[in-house]
Structures are given as structure tokens and as C-alpha cells.
Amino acid sequence: MKNYKVATLTIAGSDCSGGAGIQADLKTFSAIGTYGMSVITAITAQNTQGVFEVEELSKNIIKKQIEVVFDDIEPSAVKIGMVSSPEIILEIANTLKKYDPKNLVVDPVMMSKSGYSLLRPEAKENMIKYLIPMAYIVTPNVPEAQEITGMKIETLEDMKIAGQKILEMGPKHVLMKGGHLKGDAIDVLIGKDIFEVYESKRLDRKNTHGTGCTISSSIASHLALGYGIKESVALSKIYITEAIKNSFDIGHGVGPVHHFYKFDKLK
Numbered sequence: 001m002k003n004y005k006v007a008t009l010t011i012a013g014s015d016c017s018g019g020a021g022i023q024a025d026l027k028t029f030s031a032i033g034t035y036g037m038s039v040i041t042a043i044t045a046q047n048t049q050g051v052f053e054v055e056e057l058s059k060n061i062i063k064k065q066i067e068v069v070f071d072d073i074e075p076s077a078v079k080i081g082m083v084s085s086p087e088i089i090l091e092i093a094n095t096l097k098k099y100d101p102k103n104l105v106v107d108p109v110m111m112s113k114s115g116y117s118l119l120r121p122e123a124k125e126n127m128i129k130y131l132i133p134m135a136y137i138v139t140p141n142v143p144e145a146q147e148i149t150g151m152k153i154e155t156l157e158d159m160k161i162a163g164q165k166i167l168e169m170g171p172k173h174v175l176m177k178g179g180h181l182k183g184d185a186i187d188v189l190i191g192k193d194i195f196e197v198y199e200s201k202r203l204d205r206k207n208t209h210g211t212g213c214t215i216s217s218s219i220a221s222h223l224a225l226g227y228g229i230k231e232s233v234a235l236s237k238i239y240i241t242e243a244i245k246n247s248f249d250i251g252h253g254v255g256p257v258h259h260f261y262k263f264d265k266l267k
């Protein structure tokens with residue numbers, strides 16, 4: 001029996017429609033059974049149809065949120081999502097360094113499903129320089145990995161090469177997510193002496209808002225619970241597949257995945 005009395009922290013943007021960002025992260029933490037905490041970096045006005053406005057919070061309040069959390073409660077894992085500007089990234093990296101966070105999961109969020117840029121173009125450099133090297137695991141999707149490495153990714157082989165390039169930037173592991181490629185949903189985990197492929201059938205569902213945020217917070221939760229990296233990713237792949245299957249049509253656009261713990265399983 002795992003010890004569920006562990007805390008997990010997300011540092012990310014808010015999605016008022018509840019599908020991605022902080023809201024997806026906290027739902028995932030709760031569903032998996034860890035105690036969720038949040039440091040908000042930006043407020044987005046978005047729904048299933050798109051992102052309409054973004055307001056970044058000041059780097060001072062972001063820093064202060066991180067400090068008061070860590071000074072009181074040590075998270076067993078930390079997930080970083082939307083971080084938008086070069087200044088915010090630098091502030092987060094410098095503040096976190098003081099606490100040497102355990103199990104740091106960096107989801108290098110760049111673009112929303114609807115095509116809105118959640119990372120300012122000039123912030124990419126700081127993401128590569130400061131955040132990616134600190135990570136225990138980085139979880140890019142295909143367009144993000146293309147931006148980070150500068151190479152085109154069209155096949156599983158390209159994913160492996162790009163993953164290796166990102167690993168050389170300093171994180172301990174890279175999970176290359178293949179949701180954006182054609183065919184089955186194949187993800188690849190790369191680390192020193194680790195090479196694992198996680199495969200699931202592509203679900204023919206339009207409701208995939210929040211898949212990236214959800215899988216990265218699921219990995220953080222499982223690491224916090226003490227699972228190893230391969231098992232954390234394997235369990236998270238199952239979690240995201242279930243969350244996509246449980247999605248239903250809410251809103252008028254790309255609906256969110258649904259974090260639905262089946263209590264009747266206990267009966």
C-alpha cells in the first residue's frame with residue numbers, strides 16, 4: 001500500500017473552463033490521491049473553443065507563492081506548465097533552486113490546442129537554458145520538441161532522435177508524446193540506459209483538451225507516490241487513455257478530458 005499522504009505542486013496557468021492548466025493538474029492530483037497545491041503564473045480566459053485573453057501575474061507574486069509553499073510544505077513532486085515570459089521562467093528557476101525540488105516534471109507548454117501561443121517566442125531560450133536542465137523529466141509534444149531541437153519530427157524514429165537531443169540538454173528523462181503524429185498514440189521515454197515505448201490505440205474522440213497537462217501531472221503524482229520513472233509513465237498512459245475515454249461533449253469546441261474515479265470499482 002502506497003503512502004498517499006504526500007503533497008504535489010503545480011506551477012502553471014489557470015484555465016477557467018477547467019480543462020487544462022492548473023485545473024486539470026489539481027483534478028489529476030486528487031483523482032490519483034495526492035494532496036494538490038498550486039502556484040498560478042497566469043490567468044487565461046479560455047474555453048473549449050479557444051484562448052481569448054491572457055494576463056501574466058507579476059514575477060514577485062509567483063516567487064512569493066513558491067516560497068510560502070516550500071517554507072511550509074515540502075512537495076514530493078512539482079510539475080511546471082505554462083510559464084509564458086523569459087522573466088517568469090528565470091524567477092521560477094532561481095526560486096526553485098533554493099529548495100532543490102524533488103521529482104520536477106517540466107511540461108514545456110508552448111501552444112494551446114486552438115493555436116494560441118502560451119509561451120512568448122522570446123521565452124523559448126530561457127526555457128531551454130534554465131528549466132529543461134533542472135527537470136527530472138521533460139514532456140514535450142511533437143511541435144514543442146520541434147521548437148526545442150530545431151528538427152522536423154514526422155516518424156517514431158524522428159521522435160527518438162529528438163528525444164535524445166533534448167536529453168543532452170540536461171534533464172534526467174524525456175517523454176516524447178506522440179499525440180500529434182498520425183496513427184496510434186505512441187509515446188517514447190528516454191533516459192540514461194532507458195528506452196521505453198508506450199503505445200495505445202488512437203481514440204477517435206474530439207475531446208482531448210488538457211491531455212498534455214493531465215499526463216504530466218499524473219507522472220508527477222506517481223513519482224510522488226514512490227513509483228519509478230517507467231512505472232509512473234506506464235500508469236500515466238493508462239490514466240490519460242481513461243480520461244480521454246471518459247470525456248463527454250461539454251462546450252462547443254474541443255472538449256476536455258474527464259477525471260472520473262469510478263467509485264463502483266470499490267463495491
Ligand SMILES: Nc1ncnc2c1ncn2[C@@H]1O[C@H](COP(=O)(O)OP(=O)(O)OP(=O)(O)O)[C@@H](O)[C@H]1O
Pocket residue numbers: 020111112113140141142177178179180185186187200201202203204205208209210211212213215237240241244
Ligand atoms: N486521440 C488520442 N487517443 C489516445 N491517446 C491520445 C490521443 N491524443 C493524445 N493522446 C495521448 O495523450 C497524451 C498527451 O499527448 P499530446 O501529444 O496530445 O500532448 P499535448 O499536445 O501536450 O496536449 P495539449 O494539447 O493538452 O497540450 C499522450 O500520451 C498521447 O499519446
Ligand SMILES: Cc1ncc(CO)c(N)n1
Pocket residue numbers: 012013014015020021022044081082109111112113118210212213
Ligand atoms: C493554462 C493552460 N495551460 C496549458 C494549456 C495546454 O494546452 C492550456 N490550454 N492552458
